[in-house]
Amino acid sequence: MGFKTLKTNRFCKNINDVFDYINYWDKRKNDLNFEIDGIVIKVNNLGYQKDLGYTSKFPRWAIAYKFETERAETKLIDVEYQVGRTGVVTPVAVLEPVLINGTKVKRASLHNKDQIEKLNLHQNEYVFVEKGGEIIPKIVGINKEKRISDAKPIMFNEICPCPIQSNLVKIAGEAQHYCVNHKKCPPQILGRFKHFISRKAMNIDGFGIETIERLIKINELKNFSDIYALSKQKLISIDRMAEKSAQNLLTAIKNSISQPFHKVLFSLGIRHVGETVALNLVNNFKTIENLMNADFDQIISVNEIGDKIAESLIEYFDDVENKEEILKLKYLGLCFKIRNENKNKPLNNLKFVISGTFQEISREDLKSMILSNGGSVSSSVTKNIILIVGENAGPKKISKADSLGIEKLTYDRFITKFKL
Numbered sequence: 001m002g003f004k005t006l007k008t009n010r011f012c013k014n015i016n017d018v019f020d021y022i023n024y025w026d027k028r029k030n031d032l033n034f035e036i037d038g039i040v041i042k043v044n045n046l047g048y049q050k051d052l053g054y055t056s057k058f059p060r061w062a063i064a065y066k067f068e069t070e071r072a073e074t075k076l077i078d079v080e081y082q083v084g085r086t087g088v089v090t091p092v093a094v095l096e097p098v099l100i101n102g103t104k105v106k107r108a109s110l111h112n113k114d115q116i117e118k119l120n121l122h123q124n125e126y127v128f129v130e131k132g133g134e135i136i137p138k139i140v141g142i143n144k145e146k147r148i149s150d151a152k153p154i155m156f157n158e159i160c161p162c163p164i165q166s167n168l169v170k171i172a173g174e175a176q177h178y179c180v181n182h183k184k185c186p187p188q189i190l191g192r193f194k195h196f197i198s199r200k201a202m203n204i205d206g207f208g209i210e211t212i213e214r215l216i217k218i219n220e221l222k223n224f225s226d227i228y229a230l231s232k233q234k235l236i237s238i239d240r241m242a243e244k245s246a247q248n249l250l251t252a253i254k255n256s257i258s259q260p261f262h263k264v265l266f267s268l269g270i271r272h273v274g275e276t277v278a279l280n281l282v283n284n285f286k287t288i289e290n291l292m293n294a295d296f297d298q299i300i301s302v303n304e305i306g307d308k309i310a311e312s313l314i315e316y317f318d319d320v321e322n323k324e325e326i327l328k329l330k331y332l333g334l335c336f337k338i339r340n341e342n343k344n345k346p347l348n349n350l351k352f353v354i355s356g357t358f359q360e361i362s363r364e365d366l367k368s369m370i371l372s373n374g375g376s377v378s379s380s381v382t383k384n385i386i387l388i389v390g391e392n393a394g395p396k397k398i399s400k401a402d403s404l405g406i407e408k409l410t411y412d413r414f415i416t417k418f419k420l
């Protein structure tokens with residue numbers, strides 16, 4: 001059908017063929033012009049795939065084989081601290097460059113305070129680094145024999161590396177430390193703007209990081225709404241911004257106003273509100289006012305939305321400045337409600353509860369299917385929902401649905417009924 005497929009794919013007749021293939025690529029993986037950490041083996045017959053079906057999380061007809069990870073020894077030069085847009089502070093090891101899997105590694109995540117203590121990390125230590133499944137390499141151990149006798153242990157610095165130097169706070173139940181000075185901490189402000197303009201958020205092309213940094217420094221960017229007040233003169237007055245680039249940037253800023261509600265909500269950078277969560281919230285609450293006025297119980301009644309997300313949303317909307325900023329953005333024309341285009345979607349205004357597992361589709365995919373067709377998914381059976389019943393569906397849900405006289409559908413009937 002014209003899709004590009006990998007020329008390296010092979011059909012294997014039996015498990016010995018599979019291992020021959022794995023061993024072949026284990027030796028030659030560095031010859032590929034992209035990085036791999038393993039191989040996926042799939043049953044290549046749609047009928048068998050259907051018979052094998054899915055567990056609640058995984059297909060039973062595909063499995064990943066992970067190569068053993070390569071490990072290298074190198075010297076620790078320093079520990080730096082990175083501040084994320086939500087204030088999370090991550091210690092990062094600066095290393096003497098070392099080759100792993102054909103790439104030069106200079107930095108490795110140390111994750112958090114506990115990890116530094118667990119490793120019992122000392123200054124100028126020789127460490128073992130692995131580049132496993134994750135993109136960021138990690139320190140997995142220490143060569144204690146090479147430790148210098150008077151080397152000082154490294155202590156986690158509980159002060160933000162930003163110019164304001166706030167004390168870091170550890171939130172109960174989380175491993176990370178946070179700088180809670182969200183409004184004034186420069187790396188957090190920069191992080192929030194970077195997130196706001198990113199492709200998956202407001203998709204504003206042409207904003208270099210340096211430009212944003214400068215604008216923040218001269219106080220032209222404090223809130224997201226300031227982006228929409230930037231003028232050509234202001235942009236040109238900033239070093240190296242040519243008139244053409246300034247014009248392109250202004251056009252990109254103007255175009256971003258047409259981004260749909262779920263992208264706008266995601267762009268705000270509320271902690272724990274990622275892309276999927278934003279879409280889920282938007283489909284359930286329809287407008288920003290409904291979401292802002294929702295209490296804790298109403299928020300957690302949405303499927304897949306837990307306590308952490310609800311607390312984070314409530315904290316965000318409790319802040320007067322955040323509320324004012326949303327009003328400003330709304331006034332500027334950013335979209336804070338589900339648009340009419342959703343009116344034509346087959347599941348619009350319908351709420352579903354999924355119970356049990358399905359041969360034909362994973363629960364995850366079924367959920368996405370409902371969301372992308374304008375419906376919403378809830379976890380508790382109430383009067384105005386439709387129950388989709390799979391294998392091993394919860395007997396309590398079924399009896400409650402029966403007592404409320406609610407419609408129950410199998411996957412097949414669901415698909416047929418809504419012509420999906």
Ligand SMILES: [Zn+2]
Nearest residue numbers: 160162179185
């Ligand atoms: Zn800070």
